Amino acid sequence: MNRPRLRLLAGLLAVLAPAALAQTARTGTVAKRYAELCANCHGDKLQGAQAPSMLDDVWLAGGDDASIEKSIRTGFPDKGMPAWGNAIPDKEIRAMVIFIREQRDLARRGQVQFNKPADAVTTRSQLHDFQVDTWVGGLKEPYSLAFLNPDLAVVTEKRGHAFLIEKGKLAARPLLGLPVVDTASQAGLYDVVPHPDHARNGWVYLAFADPKKDADGKPVSLTRIIRGRIKDGALIDQETVYQARPEHYIKAGGVHFGGRIAFDRQGFLFFTIGERGQGPHAQDITRPNGKVHRIHDDGRVPADNPFVKNPEACATIWSYGHRNPQGLAVHPATGEIYDLEHGPRGGDEVNLVRKGLNYGWPIISYGMNYDGTTLTDLTSKEGMEQPVTYWVPSIAPCGANFYAGDLFPKWRNQLFVASLAAQELRRLEISGGKLVAQEVLFKELGRIRHVVAGPDGAIYVLLPERVARLAPPPATKS
Ligand code: HEC
Incomplete structure (x- = not known):
């Protein structure tokens, strides 16, 4: 098999993998929009690529909800981040912020050890x-x-x-x-x-x-x-x-x-x-x-x-x-x-x-x-x-x-x-x-x-x- 076909097959397998399906079902519309519009630059898991990670708690332009919403709405066109205010309605920009918070929390869960008590310990x-x-x-x-x-x-x-x-x-x-x-x-x-x-x-x-x-x-x-x-x-x-x-x-x-x-x-x-x-x-x-x-x-x-x-x-x-x-x-x-x-x-x-x-x-x-x-x-x-x-x-x-x-x-x-x-x-x-x-x-x-x-x-x-x-x-x- 030649290379492009192999890649196509791998891509198909990834799409059909049950975990990937479950993830889409769970996260719904907002995840789809992220995949279409943002993943190219910010990485498919928000981990960062040519644009910064959104999981590391480092925010160049403020990490509160209002600042993140503003970053998305007005972008930083001279630095390569498009303004999305015209393409995405305000309501969905809000949903995007919630999605970013969820994904960060999921990523963090893997790293932070929480107490899990047992009797007599x-x-x-x-x-x-x-x-x-x-x-x-x-x-x-x-x-x-x-x-x-x-x-x-x-x-x-x-x-x-x-x-x-x-x-x-x-x-x-x-x-x-x-x-x-x-x-x-x-x-x-x-x-x-x-x-x-x-x-x-x-x-x-x-x-x-x-x-x-x-x-x-x-x-x-x-x-x-x-x-x-x-x-x-x-x-x-x-x-x-x-x-x-x-x-x-x-x-x-x-x-x-x-x-x-x-x-x-x-x-x-x-x-x-x-x-x-x-x-x-x-x-x-x-x-x-x-x-x-x-x-x-x-x-x-x-x-x-x-x-x-x-x-x-x-x-x-x-x-x-x-x-x-x-x-x-x-x-x-x-x-x-x-x-x-x-x-x-x-x-x-x-x-x-x-x-x-x-x-x-x-x-x-x-x-x-x-x-x-x-x-x-x-x-x-x-x-x-x-x-x-x-x-x-x-x-x-x-x-x-x-x-x-x-x-x-x-x-x-x-x-x-x-x-x-x-x-x-x-x-x-x-x-x-x-x-x-x-x-x-x-x-x-x-x-x-x-x-x-x-x-x-x-x-x-x-x-x-x-x-x-x-x-x-x-x-x-x-
Ligand atoms: C073409 C590449 C590109 C795309 C597509 C893109 N971004 Fe960005 N984004 C960037 C770059 C580059 C920056 C960093 C700008 C800077 O250095 O100030 C950025 C910054 C941001 C920030 C601010 C981060 C911070 O640290 O304050 C947010 C939030 C953000 N993007 C969200 C999104 C969302 C949501 C989408 C999809 C709707 C998206 N971006 C699509 C390139 C992109």
Whole structure:
């Protein structure tokens, strides 16, 4: 065979290689555009060729999003970088920046060693050494954990079960009397949270995807909040504290239920409902989805909620423009409320949630569609709030909690974030609504759904089939 034909064959093989196919499928439109317009000069993996690498964190003209967008839009024609502003719409230039960030992160993953803890092995981190040991095994997709007292906890599983854990021992049978739960796709049983005065009144709150039939008999569901007391292995005295109007329920199963609950320091109950895949609903205050809500502990609507005077609005709404808030945490020192939102491809957010404000979804976002097409080139807009921080590429944040215990003094008042896709436990230091520092404490023990500070000062991490306890390593004898 002559040379050109050999090369053709090799080229064909490369195109047909499954890995290459998978890569295209995963990265979609934006990757194709990069291959067509940029790869010639910047290299097929962004590694650099006659033009600089985009993986090395060296930026000649600024490495923040706006500078990179400007470099692409206006180019450096006298140095051989064309201006792309006329050829590529603004929205897609934004998608290109996200793509560059993703590729850099992928390249970096191969180089950086993250902690992967094992039972009884000390793991080091910036401020504290720790150890991650299995506390309770034999679970299936545990979603939330609540300590009712130092010896008794409740754990929920996405598939609709909850179990008591007494002195670290999982009950043989699930709690009886739980409501029927929609568990298709992302639907399930979500948060469990005790009343702040649980020791006196015994109330425990649950969030779940509540299944119903619509007027045509088709299955629909939406996040509902109930409370009850636990007695003799059952949930009794059940009361609904929040339930949307039937016409606001959406086709059962599907995506984005939210489902987190948190009490603030005044005792108000906050909870989240994701937009259920209906982006525009997040901007519509006559609908409950895509919102953070605020009610009294018994379900009454507080008289000072932001939209109570608007007869069309859902009176329980506290803030809107949220995509899928899967985490909700109250700062122990300031009482501020933070939500963690699972974004689209890129654009996961931490927001400081304030009364009546609009957090912008789906009008503004730092992410793009999963297929690599653009969602919006707007990352900010008058009248819409900016996140405290965002992640591009996505880590898929889920539950989060601030730490206020005694075992890790340097971690006090810092936010611990569970991530699904990136399988990371992150530590975020936030001060005055600004991100000050961030660290990946460990990685790759599986998807993490929640992280809870226990009454013993340890940090409990909900992994795919177990709850692990993160605590200081046992003191070494000297
Ligand atoms: C014909 C070659 C060529 C093509 C095609 C090309 N670039 Fe460039 N690009 C360059 C050169 C050369 C530079 C460095 C300019 C300089 O030295 O200031 C550059 C610089 C850049 C920078 C700034 C880098 C920095 O360090 O600040 C970005 C971002 C960039 N290119 C993105 C792209 C994107 C996205 C595409 C495709 C849409 C693209 N380029 C296509 C040649 C090219």
